[in-house]
Amino acid sequence: MMNQLYIRDYCPDDFGALCALFLRAVRETASRDYSPEQVAAWAQIDESLWRKKFSCSDVSVAIYQGDVAGFIAVQNDYIDLLYVSPECARRGIATALLSHLQRQHPQTRFRVEASITARPFFQQQGYWVVKAQQVEVRGRVFTNYVMHKAST
Template sequence: MATDFCIRDYRTGDADTTLTIFQRAVREVASQDYTPAEIEAWAGHIDRNVWANSLERQFTRIATRGDTPAGFASLTDHGHLDMLFVSPEHQRCGVASRLLSTAEQAARQRGIIRLTTEASLNALPFFQAQGFEIVKAQEIERRGQILRNYRMEKALHPAGNAG
């Protein structure tokens, strides 16, 4: 259940944990919609320092169950939901919804009126259910592979006027 999870701030020591969650989510969940070559282009060969620096610069939160990290989300200063990934064993437990809600609240507090994201094929239904709309289908080249995803956006109501 989602109520079993806590959301906390990202810490410098979380880089390896978040990288593992990301790679497992892509390799074990997104692999239903992408080829092995596409998965490797997406989740392989990640520079740990670049990864850590990116998450430290963004609004990044970690969902945990006890001491076990379950997922994470990162939001840029411009309202782009850069990452939202949940470990395979915590899929469909409300973790992603809680992380997204936390990011939306932070965006509203910063005066951001619109969130954007790039949703993978398997994440598309989640984002649509959360009120995001497709802006356009995309084909992104990464390490010689073409990855299909969707540019999406969601209008945010001002803080205190959720709905």
């Protein structure tokens, strides 16, 4: 599997594919843990905000079997986005993206606000829950988890 997967830096031509992947991941994968109303609120993109976010972030893109399969976006020590396409779930894509990030920044203890869906993944990767919190997105309240990477 790993010879079919590689990770590269984001380029502006990736923007449309990453937005589409994000929307599918929320609508298909996260919908197991959130209500249809929450998914509808979450699965929206402000293109100008996202373009700015990507230009100010360290973004890596996973390519699996020639297609965009996932991405991670980080600002300083904060993992802002980590998404994998639904058809590539459970194939090690998110683990590879996180490992790539940690190899690039070995001294950094990353933090994340993980969704209910992402929490088990981050726990398996050595992150611990600092606190559960309620956040509002477009009028809907979501539970997520502030998590930090455990010291090594």
